[in-house]
Amino acid sequence: MPQPTDAVLSELHFNKLQAIIHDKTGITIADGRSTMLVSRLKGRLRELGLSDYKAYIAKVTSDPDEMQELINRVTTNKTYFYRTPRIWEHFRDDAVPQFLTKKAGRAMRVWSAAASTGEEAHTIGILLEQVRRSEPGFNYSVLGTDVSARVLKKAETGNYEGAAFAQFQKDAPDLFAEFMKCDDAGQVQISPEIRTRIKFKLHNLQKRLSGVSPFDVVFLRNVLIYFTNEDQENILRHVHALMPSDGVLYIGESETLSRLNTPFEIIGPMIYRPVAGARRTQA
Numbered sequence: 001m002p003q004p005t006d007a008v009l010s011e012l013h014f015n016k017l018q019a020i021i022h023d024k025t026g027i028t029i030a031d032g033r034s035t036m037l038v039s040r041l042k043g044r045l046r047e048l049g050l051s052d053y054k055a056y057i058a059k060v061t062s063d064p065d066e067m068q069e070l071i072n073r074v075t076t077n078k079t080y081f082y083r084t085p086r087i088w089e090h091f092r093d094d095a096v097p098q099f100l101t102k103k104a105g106r107a108m109r110v111w112s113a114a115a116s117t118g119e120e121a122h123t124i125g126i127l128l129e130q131v132r133r134s135e136p137g138f139n140y141s142v143l144g145t146d147v148s149a150r151v152l153k154k155a156e157t158g159n160y161e162g163a164a165f166a167q168f169q170k171d172a173p174d175l176f177a178e179f180m181k182c183d184d185a186g187q188v189q190i191s192p193e194i195r196t197r198i199k200f201k202l203h204n205l206q207k208r209l210s211g212v213s214p215f216d217v218v219f220l221r222n223v224l225i226y227f228t229n230e231d232q233e234n235i236l237r238h239v240h241a242l243m244p245s246d247g248v249l250y251i252g253e254s255e256t257l258s259r260l261n262t263p264f265e266i267i268g269p270m271i272y273r274p275v276a277g278a279r280r281t282q283a
């Protein structure tokens with residue numbers, strides 16, 4: 001019997017896993033990326049004591065916890081604080097002041113829609129906490145969602161190590177010093193006033209997020225690249241349905257909506273607003 005680590009992923013089983021992953025996450029694993037898939041899954045086969053992918057697929061499709069584990073392993077979760085500084089400058093200098101002018105009196109609502117381990121949601125929190133301290137009456141809430149349960153568990157701790165914040169510490173030393181408390185082991189903890197305003201929730205972007213009020217600003221960054229054009233359009237219709245017409249949408253540096261049919265118009269590189277009057281999707 002072959003050792004688990006030597007299990008060969010046949011074309012048939014690669015195609016089955018491709019279909020399962022697409023169905024559960026929308027992520028399209030390109031043909032020819034079977035080596036990548038094997039490198040992400042072989043450790044799991046070993047842990048489960050399974051010697052082939054046929055048995056692994058049977059396990060995944062009959063056990064929801066194992067399906068979640070597959071999702072955790074195939075998602076790419078790279079993220080860090082203050083990623084793409086120009087977006088944060090727009091958020092601080094344009095999006096927030098616009099909100100303050102028009103909507104003073106209610107809390108600003110922001111969605112980090114592919115939150116990973118929470119660095120983006122906490123960067124939002126840090127910038128908004130700074131506003132809250134200087135603007136009487138201002139308040140905010142941040143929702144971070146992701147399809148991977150593993151990264152959300154880490155996000156909920158609000159604890160970070162060096163690589164996640166090194167760039168932030170360089171780019172925005174004052175913010176870092178004000179809101180992140182370093183311990184002797186070199187870990188930082190986000191301040192409690194911020195953490196109480198941030199919630200994390202498991203959510204698959206392919207579906208419409210239900211039971212929430214509209215979001216003034218949505219960060220949908222560095223996730224669209226994993227989807228087909230059709231899946232991106234579907235996701236963007238769901239996002240549009242949860243935004244007021246003066247909302248702001250941010251996407252990632254290597255992403256664009258220009259070749260897609262979406263209800264958003266560009267207002268700057270990586271920055272969009274909902275098209276007024278575009279038809280809203282049903283829940």
Ligand SMILES: C[S@@+](CC[C@H](N)C(=O)[O-])C[C@H]1O[C@@H](n2cnc3c(N)ncnc32)[C@H](O)[C@@H]1O
Nearest residue numbers: 025075077079114116146147148204205221222
């Ligand atoms: C590369 S990270 C981006 C994190 C952060 N937005 C940033 O820009 O730094 C992409 C995240 O998208 C998540 N993701 C992938 N497919 C998803 C889906 N269908 N629904 C929700 N999140 C998804 C992954 O789990 C991963 O944590």
